[in-house]
Amino acid sequence: MKKLTLESKIKDLYQNPVGHDALYKVLMQLGLSEKLITNAFVSNLKLKTIAKVTRKQLGDSFFDALLHLVNMEKDVPFVSKGEITKKWWKEAVFYQIYPRSFYDSNNDGIGDLRGIIEKLDYLADLGVNAIWLSPIYDSPNDDNGYDIRDYHKIMKEFGTMEDFDELLNKVHQKGMKLIMDLVVNHTSDEHEWFQKALHDPQSKYRDYYFLREQDALPNNWTSFFSGSAWNHYEKENLWGLHLFSKKQMDLNWDNSHVREDIIAMINWWLDKGVDGFRMDVINYISKENGLPSGNETIGKMMGYTGIEHYYYGPHLHEYLHEIHKNAFAKHDAFSVGETPGLGMKMAQLVTGEEREELDMIFSFDHLETPGHIRFENYAYDLNYFRDYMIEWIENYGNNCWMSIFYNNHDNPRMISKISSKKEYHESIAILLAVMQMTLKGTPFIFQGDEMGLVNYPFSSMAQISDVESKGYYEEHIQTQSHEEVFKTILAGTREHTRVLLPWNKKFPDHHQGLNQTMNENVYKAYKELICLRKSDIQLIYGDFNVLNKKKDRFTYQRNDYLIDCNLGEKQQKAYPIDESYECIFPKKVVSDKLQAYEARIYRKRG
Structure with missing residues (x-):
């Protein structure tokens, strides 16, 4: 990859992998077509020309910073169109467990490892064959376990190492896999390494972190949880880097x-x-x-x-x-x-x-539509999800493999993002499941997806324990009303996916009155769709061909399968199917029109 300078052209920048992705994201956020920069006129403009025209808006140093970033990458991606290497994790259906809110076995209001053990039969019956556990390590719990104090111990609230060993053994006995969360960009400030680094200048651990002895802030970096990314330790006269909370200190990987x-x-x-x-x-x-x-x-x-x-x-x-x-x-x-x-x-x-x-x-680019961020109250457009999936599936390469997910512990529920109308929630949940189990990639179900769960109806900040949301509130309450800030937090808080699941008997005080229940129709759909995916390798390694991508429509083939999806509220005429196909999902079709958010799966006979 040749070095780029201000004499380089827009097309040169777009051919660089970092430059390509940076420009693509800018266009996406502005809602502009890729053709804006790939046409003959614009693509041949020199960067110095663009820099001159945009100097007032972007400043003198913007392009210097951009060129420095893109020139760090010397390689170009290799995109294979050959045979796909078969791996168990490509064929698996993963289920993410957020232990604190999954299943509480001892009625203390906190999910635990014994609770997960008790629900293994449920997971096996659902059909998932791999589990991902969010952090269960010893932690002060400033960021729900993502601030690790000891990598070799289990958080007491969750149980013991003996409980974990039993869980791992039983997972394997059921023919399932288990992966854990690896949090190694940072540790808790209570980790032994950081305590020694902070208090002993001669310790080898002083260089395990980014600790700076100086009067002023080391740089202008900001934290993902609001404010500066540097914490000042007055007694030691040290600044410590934390990209996340003040109790999550970044490790120095150059050591x-x-x-x-x-x-x-x-x-x-x-x-x-x-x-x-x-x-x-x-x-x-x-x-x-x-x-x-x-x-x-x-x-x-x-x-x-x-x-x-x-x-x-x-x-x-x-x-x-x-x-x-x-x-x-x-x-x-x-x-x-x-x-x-x-x-x-x-x-x-x-x-x-x-x-x-x-x-x-x-x-995560598919989790928000262009021009929007998570802390924003808007309606998600599934047409964007369709276009995103097509782009990646068709261009990612057979030497790479996608993950397919809508929810995790860091995002609100996708169903609620798509529509606030309760009458559509069940159909949306099943539609999402159909696409997740029939597109090319590995599905990652987040706990509660299979129950059709939506966002939790929080009524006050007292119910919000998430450090990110509290930081957002403190930062924005200075310039906005409580109602405005709280409404935005409700749209984007991670707390929605962190409340105890409906099958728990006891809830923490701030979640009393939980009115969510499992939707049996959604559960049955997930179970049926997982079984279908696991039964036919065509739905894993098969070809992918788009048949219809008009507004609110997504119709595609996976070899012998044809999947027809309505991405909107209005009825649409179903894709014309001849007698060589039979509808296998849902079992009964009563109309030649797709209802709001309806999805159908057809399979060739014989």
Whole structure:
């Protein structure tokens, strides 16, 4: 990949994987077509011309920062159109468990490992064959377990290591896999490493973190949980970097001893028999040397100042490959990385099988429609989800593999985002399930999806315990009314997917009166669709062909299967099917029209 300068053209920038993804995201957020920059006139404009025209809006240093970022990537993605390598994790249906709210076995208001053990038969009956556990490690619980105090202990509220060992054994006895959450961009400030780093200047752990002895802020980076990304320790006269909460201190991955200790910990769990890990914000582990201040314009565009210096850092590929080689490859373990900010081209460079870095990633670009953010009250347009899926499935390559999900512990419920009208919620839930189980990629169900759950009707900030939402409230209450801020929080808070599931008998005080129940029709649909996916490899490795992508319509083929989806409220005439096909989902079809949010699956006879 040649080095880009201001003499380079727009088309040169678009051919660079980082430049491509950056421009694509800008166009997407502005709701503009890719043709705007791929046409002959614009694509041949020099960057210095664009810089001159936009200097007033973007500032003098914007393009310098952009060129510095894109020039760090020397490789180009390899896109294979050949045969797909078969792997168990491509054929699996994953189920994410958020332990705190899954099942409370001892009625203390907190879900636990014994509760998960009790529900293994439920999960097996549903048909899932792989479980992902959100963090269960010892933690002060500032960010619901994503602030780890001891990687080798279980949080007391969840149970004991003996409970975990029993859970792991029973999962395997049922022919299922179990992956855990790997949180290694940061540790809790109560972790032994950080305590020694903070209090002993001569400790080897001082360099395990980003601790700076100076009077002023080291740089202008901001935290994802509001405010500066630096915490000041007055007694020690030190500044400590935390991209998330003040109790989540970033590790210095450039220190080889950090990497050795982390890899040893990973191997400790893999030796126990864990089948792999979901890797929390794993693309943030490589920070640019010297931690330079972020470009203010990029900060405003991205929402976080400094992000260009770590979301795709200079040693990311090197460190991911090191983890793979020294831990995952030795155990034939599975890795899926949470990689916020990475577009398709960058994703290809971390998931391509030939690169031996990650097996799969979670890309989040499909969770909000263009021009919108999570903390915003708007109606999600499923036409965008359709277009996103088509783009990735057709262009990602057969050497890469997608994850397919709508919900997780960090987002509100997708059903509620699509429509506030209760009469459509069941149909939307089943529609989402149909697409998830028939598109090309691995489905990740989040607990409660199969129950048809929607957002929880919180009535006050007293019911919100999420550190991110509380930080958002404190930041915005200065300039907005309580009603305005709370309405926005209700639209985007992570708390919606963190309340106890309906089958729990006792709820924490702030969740008393929970009125959600399992929707049996949605559950039966999920069970039937999971069984269908597992019964025919065509729905996993088969071809993907789009037949109809007009407004509010998504019709596609997977070899012998034809899937017809109505993405809106209005009735639409069903796709014309001849006698060689039979409708297998739903079992009964009473009209030649698709009802609001209805989906049908047809299969060739014989």
